[in-house]
Amino acid sequence: MSNVIFSNQLTDDEKYAHFMKRIEAGEKIEADDWMPDDYRLTLIKLISMHGISEIMGALPEKEWVPKAPSLKRKLGIMAKVQDEMGHGQLLLRVAEDLMKPLGKTREDIMADLFSGRLKFHNVFHMEAPTWGDAGLIGWLVDGAAIISQTNMLNASYGPYARALKRICAEEVFHAQHGEAIIMALAEGRKEQREMVQDAINRWWEALLMFFGPQDASTTGTSKQDITIKYRIRTKTNEQLRQDFFSKYIPRVRSLGLTLPDETMHYDEKQQKWVYQQPDWNRFKDIIKNNGPKSKDRLELRQTTYTENQWVRDALERSDSIG
């Protein structure tokens, strides 16, 4: 109690200094703690984008759930996509708590998604036309997600850090599920091997884009600096991309698969992978909902949201009666 009275007497500058001291000491910030506005807004943007990406991320795989070629694979992909939905739910709850003081709710998140104000991850705007893509999403997209999320496991915002712990544990299973599909295809018949190679060729640029631009000079804006300052993440986009290369390029090559970038190599002197940059203008365009499947997937989400409005209305009314 005395602590509350004390903090009420502080000026905003003093509160800010206290806040920075706490996060620099590795303390966790909780939903009801004082936090600077730009910290709150950065978290809302980051976490709602992450949450909605998990949900939109179910859509490219949705096609392959019933089409999975065996009962075992059907069960595997059903479990995986269900987990992704669960992650979306968990993250939206975290975002909702942060939005409460601003008078905003999940309805606003959905409205922002449909209007294009809230973006979802570049990879989920892409096509997934074969079973090979379904495997590759599990293997490399989830693999990339593990790298980027592990980077935030010690985030200064406690509720996000705790959600990520659970999410990362499950993502490991997804990456194994994806790897198993890819291995079966890579060790299979010629058509199956071609299926994987095509998927890699198709997804390579999107995977490079996954971690975001190196710095603001590439695309005009970048949230890296503020998220590092506020101890939400530790590594830069480029460091994460390099980690991804180090982990996965040897694995891709060991399966006898090639990368669609012949210049790709590890430079011993610079201690880093040298690669051809993706088209960052295309990246900007994709996340503005101009990717190959952006419109279709948003429309799918929106059709069903409208179609089910009566159910949400009914629940709301029966809640207010009950």
Place this chain on the structure above:
Amino acid sequence: MKMGDEACKRALIELLYQLADDDFILAYRGSEWLGLAPHIEEDVAFSSISQDTMGHAAMFYQLLTDLGEGDVDQLAHARPSKERKNAILLEFVNGPGHYLSKPRYDWAFAVVRNYFYIQAKKIKMESLKNSSYEPLANVALKVNIELYYHLMHWRTWFVQLMNADQTARNRMETALTRAFADFDGVLSLGSFGVEMARYQLIEPEEMLKKKWEAYMQPVFDSVNLTMPVDFGKKSGDGRAGEHTADLDRALTILGEVYFEDPAAIW
């Protein structure tokens, strides 16, 4: 069960096909809803239920494999619709549209169909726990545990929507009319039903039906709904291999990758 008895084995195989095919097609209909449920919490819950249901189908197909009926994936993917034994009510589309494009799915129908089916399935599993065919009794025991949650889930939706506003009530009543018209097909054990009961594989169809009504009556009373005197088999007899074009379209999707190379390892 005396496995040497051919009539008994035939009835058993028939029963297993019904159980497997029912779950397989309904799990598919559930998976079409993925990402399209009324809210995200429901998407998580419903996809978990569909996953369990597909798992049950896999266990029933496995029992058929063990009886020499062939490979599980062949049984699930490659049998044409005329060989399928699922109830027709379970194969109907979720609504107009495609699961990837402009789906105008009907949540009221999803709730009624799933609730009615899961209650029927629960009654069958309770009965199968005492089946003379022990491997089936063992599977029923496992399946039954998961059904407790499925049933609670769908019953909650059913009661809530039946008691909500007039729009919801009207939609539910439309769905109920459709479900009742073909619900006899779900409760039916088909033309081998008498043998199934004689060999104590499962209780007689009439008894299962009475139990279903007894479980449902208090719920119906609580939402002011009258139990129909009879259920129908309006669209045909799925247990006899009669099916609609909805099933053919579903099987094409379910087997799309499988048929690229049925002999390959996927």
